[in-house]
Amino acid sequence: MTKMKKATLIIKNIGQLITMAGPAPRTGAQMSDLGLIENGGIAVSGEEILFVGESEKIEGQAELAEGCTVIDAKGMVVTPGFIDPHTHPVFSKTREKEFEMRIQGKTYMEIAESGGGIRSSVRDLRETDFATLKEKTKERLDRFLSYGVTTIEAKSGYGLSLESELKQLEVINELNKTHILDLIPTFLGAHEVPDEYRSDREAYINIIINEMIPAVTKNNLAEFSDIFTEEGVFTIAESKKIQQTAKDAGLKLKFHADELQSTGGGELAAELGSVSADHLVYISDDGIEAMAKSKTVAVLLPGTTFSLSGKQYAPARKMIDEGVIVALSTDCNPGSSCSESLPIIISLAALQLKMTAAEAITAVTVNAAAAVDRIGKIGQLVEGMQADITIWDMGDYRELPYHYGVNLVSQVVKKGKLAISN
Amino acid sequence: MTKMKKATLIIKNIGQLITMAGPAPRTGAQMSDLGLIENGGIAVSGEEILFVGESEKIEGQAELAEGCTVIDAKGMVVTPGFIDPHTHPVFSKTREKEFEMRIQGKTYMEIAESGGGIRSSVRDLRETDFATLKEKTKERLDRFLSYGVTTIEAKSGYGLSLESELKQLEVINELNKTHILDLIPTFLGAHEVPDEYRSDREAYINIIINEMIPAVTKNNLAEFSDIFTEEGVFTIAESKKIQQTAKDAGLKLKFHADELQSTGGGELAAELGSVSADHLVYISDDGIEAMAKSKTVAVLLPGTTFSLSGKQYAPARKMIDEGVIVALSTDCNPGSSCSESLPIIISLAALQLKMTAAEAITAVTVNAAAAVDRIGKIGQLVEGMQADITIWDMGDYRELPYHYGVNLVSQVVKKGKLAISN
Numbered sequence: 001m002t003k004m005k006k007a008t009l010i011i012k013n014i015g016q017l018i019t020m021a022g023p024a025p026r027t028g029a030q031m032s033d034l035g036l037i038e039n040g041g042i043a044v045s046g047e048e049i050l051f052v053g054e055s056e057k058i059e060g061q062a063e064l065a066e067g068c069t070v071i072d073a074k075g076m077v078v079t080p081g082f083i084d085p086h087t088h089p090v091f092s093k094t095r096e097k098e099f100e101m102r103i104q105g106k107t108y109m110e111i112a113e114s115g116g117g118i119r120s121s122v123r124d125l126r127e128t129d130f131a132t133l134k135e136k137t138k139e140r141l142d143r144f145l146s147y148g149v150t151t152i153e154a155k156s157g158y159g160l161s162l163e164s165e166l167k168q169l170e171v172i173n174e175l176n177k178t179h180i181l182d183l184i185p186t187f188l189g190a191h192e193v194p195d196e197y198r199s200d201r202e203a204y205i206n207i208i209i210n211e212m213i214p215a216v217t218k219n220n221l222a223e224f225s226d227i228f229t230e231e232g233v234f235t236i237a238e239s240k241k242i243q244q245t246a247k248d249a250g251l252k253l254k255f256h257a258d259e260l261q262s263t264g265g266g267e268l269a270a271e272l273g274s275v276s277a278d279h280l281v282y283i284s285d286d287g288i289e290a291m292a293k294s295k296t297v298a299v300l301l302p303g304t305t306f307s308l309s310g311k312q313y314a315p316a317r318k319m320i321d322e323g324v325i326v327a328l329s330t331d332c333n334p335g336s337s338c339s340e341s342l343p344i345i346i347s348l349a350a351l352q353l354k355m356t357a358a359e360a361i362t363a364v365t366v367n368a369a370a371a372v373d374r375i376g377k378i379g380q381l382v383e384g385m386q387a388d389i390t391i392w393d394m395g396d397y398r399e400l401p402y403h404y405g406v407n408l409v410s411q412v413v414k415k416g417k418l419a420i421s422n
Numbered sequence: 423m424t425k426m427k428k429a430t431l432i433i434k435n436i437g438q439l440i441t442m443a444g445p446a447p448r449t450g451a452q453m454s455d456l457g458l459i460e461n462g463g464i465a466v467s468g469e470e471i472l473f474v475g476e477s478e479k480i481e482g483q484a485e486l487a488e489g490c491t492v493i494d495a496k497g498m499v500v501t502p503g504f505i506d507p508h509t510h511p512v513f514s515k516t517r518e519k520e521f522e523m524r525i526q527g528k529t530y531m532e533i534a535e536s537g538g539g540i541r542s543s544v545r546d547l548r549e550t551d552f553a554t555l556k557e558k559t560k561e562r563l564d565r566f567l568s569y570g571v572t573t574i575e576a577k578s579g580y581g582l583s584l585e586s587e588l589k590q591l592e593v594i595n596e597l598n599k600t601h602i603l604d605l606i607p608t609f610l611g612a613h614e615v616p617d618e619y620r621s622d623r624e625a626y627i628n629i630i631i632n633e634m635i636p637a638v639t640k641n642n643l644a645e646f647s648d649i650f651t652e653e654g655v656f657t658i659a660e661s662k663k664i665q666q667t668a669k670d671a672g673l674k675l676k677f678h679a680d681e682l683q684s685t686g687g688g689e690l691a692a693e694l695g696s697v698s699a700d701h702l703v704y705i706s707d708d709g710i711e712a713m714a715k716s717k718t719v720a721v722l723l724p725g726t727t728f729s730l731s732g733k734q735y736a737p738a739r740k741m742i743d744e745g746v747i748v749a750l751s752t753d754c755n756p757g758s759s760c761s762e763s764l765p766i767i768i769s770l771a772a773l774q775l776k777m778t779a780a781e782a783i784t785a786v787t788v789n790a791a792a793a794v795d796r797i798g799k800i801g802q803l804v805e806g807m808q809a810d811i812t813i814w815d816m817g818d819y820r821e822l823p824y825h826y827g828v829n830l831v832s833q834v835v836k837k838g839k840l841a842i843s844n
Contacts, residue, residue, distance in 0.1 A: 096820035103772050143828055309773050344827025350525050351731050398518035405766025405827055
């Protein structure tokens with residue numbers, strides 16, 4: 001703590017202060033260590049955490065600035081602001097009719113023939129103007145924030161043309177400047193081969209490599225490059241070629257891997273030093289072993305399996321037991337998982353992935369920070385880190401998965417400012 | 423419409439006005455008929471609905487009172503206020519540690535031995551004073567309201583002694599007077615045999631029959647009598663005896679039936695003319711046939727199966743196809759289903775029970791009204807009925823199950839008054 005800085009915001013008398021102080025990221029049994037302080041207190045100066053410890057020690061450690069905001073969190077739980085490391089939030093049209101068709105047993109082909117599927121989101125994205133996209137996306141950011149999230153990773157991938165991919169990334173970058181939430185932009189031109197290149201996929205791959213990646217990096221529009229590596233989408237060889245190009249151009253990597261079948265995406269992500277590999281419902285034992293040896297974070301998306309009425313969920317327990325760094329995310333998108341709520345994902349992580357409340361909280365804080373390469377900056381409540389804090393209206397952190405489908409957020413502090421107060 | 427009455431609240435330009443006008447309750451294909459009016463409007467006078475129809479016709483049909491509240495619901499969905507026909511909301515302590523033990527694979531016995539299970543809620547209820555119970559329950563009512571619910575059925579059943587059962591019912595009746603939500607009280611003294619009568623269950627049944635039911639009816643504390651009919655709890659013969667006594671004393675009936683195995687609870691409910699039979703996960707074909715021939719409503723609780731990581735859900739499609747009146751509920755309780763959100767139940771009804779959005783909305787409006795014997799009063803937006811109305815921030819009603827785990831309520835009108843405005 002620097003003696004010069006004065007506290008501009010204090011949270012005192014916190015029933016359970018979950019600091020996540022300690023190893024970052026966490027694996028195995030470490031995922032159960034929340035760095036919990038009972039009757040805790042936090043002092044914030046500007047955008048930064050000044051002091052974290054016992055509530056009664058705040059006054060001895062931090063001098064209060066004039067007009068300092070003081071929050072009494074008696075009987076409440078405080079966590080780092082949650083981080084959602086995998087979202088597709090830039091779209092206009094929702095796809096609820098398709099959801100209902102699936103419930104009624106319609107096949108993927110029947111849905112596609114009725115104009116549904118990812119192609120409908122591509123048409124939507126291309127047809128929708130920048131201002132409308134920005135407004136629709138902003139509503140989603142507000143909803144993320146209201147559920148205790150303070151940072152999201154946000155992907156392109158519904159444009160699938162140079163112009164439309166850039167438009168989507170520009171929406172993300174613009175909202176990162178104007179909205180209180182932090183957005184981390186990811187280029188996902190390799191989300192699918194667009195209709196106009198179905199008969200010449202090589203040509204589309206060349207556009208990604210020769211036009212899109214250079215334009216994205218030149219304009220500094222993305223931090224990550226992601227790809228949908230899957231049978232029928234991009235093969236392992238194509239994925240390697242595209243992602244190596246992205247890496248050489250200075251982008252960090254992410255993968256949609258082993259979502260529908262085991263194709264070796266997890267192994268490839270580990271091999272290329274990818275920051276994360278996501279989905280992993282069908283990851284092989286070799287894939288788990290490769291990821292456990294690497295620093296690549298496994299971002300699990302149980303909401304997607306849930307929302308698609310899937311039978312098989314990612315093998316989370318095996319991954320945790322074998323030492324893979326596990327994070328969780330909503331996968332917020334208009335097709336397979338329309339939700340901005342990490343709390344419902346935590347309930348699903350408990351019920352379907354058999355993760356404890358502590359493991360799930362680790363997976364949306366410090367391990368999610370690792371999945372977006374922000375360790376040491378966010379995801380932990382530690383002196384000097386960014387003051388992103390969520391205050392929960394619950395007496396015990398285990399209530400988070402248990403009290404399902406409702407919003408238990410009391411207040412959200414983003415960069416030291418009170419952003420939500422319910 | 424009475425010419426004398428002036429509109430005190432108007433909702434105009436409603437994108438999709440879901441009136442539920444028509445048959446009440448609804449079975450089979452009728453459950454898909456929402457009585458939907460595009461660009462609809464509603465006029466309310468005091469606590470009552472004055473006009474329902476096309477938005478442009480409001481002015482010709484209703485004279486506006488001075489200071490009339492006008493809500494523009496352009497691009498939104500409006501439904502009857504939702505009705506939750508099966509809740510256990512009166513408790514103090516949540517049981518999240520038990521939830522986590524289940525996730526970790528602990529057995530029912532291990533949980534019971536560690537002090538968990540329904541017995542812990544009985545201890546809690548007996549030890550907690552009236553004011554605390556009222557305050558804790560009030561918080562839950564506020565949460566129900568925030569998720570678009572305007573009426574709940576509320577059970578006793580954690581007291582299991584004359585004094586404590588009455589205390590619980592008094593909390594419900596007191597909150598029904600002071601809270602804007604309507605509560606419909608149900609006596610559930612036969613929720614379980616309390617510890618002190620484990621070796622003499624006949625004695626406890628006699629207390630229910632000779633002391634509790636008379637005290638409940640004498641003080642007019644409940645409208646319904648419910649019982650947990652299940653192997654190891656109350657047998658069919660015991661259930662028949664207790665419920666016949668309750669019926670003779672003037673109480674309407676409900677049953678917890680066929681939740682854990684097929685014990686013939688559905689059949690017994692139909693035979694005794696019960697208003698509803700609830701759970702029904704293991705209802706037999708004979709039970710479905712008996713219920714289809716009766717007016718007994720099947721109240722399905724998919725959140726309970728979900729929250730217990732159950733593999734088998736109630737056979738909703740079969741029930742609907744065979745003509746059973748189907749309603750949905752949260753089963754809000756501290757053990758097996760801690761949630762006040764009917765929207766997440768609607769998502770589960772879609773994903774697990776394969777009910778469409780229209781069927782699920784029918785199940786929490788007009789059919790839920792049948793489950794609490796309120797047909798013609800609530801659950802439909804029809805002239806002369808109570809003005810309980812929920813306005814949803816969505817363009818199409820099918821978004822309700824699809825956009826899961828978040829709160830899409832914009833405003834709630836209860837008895838003609840704006841109770842929630844997000």
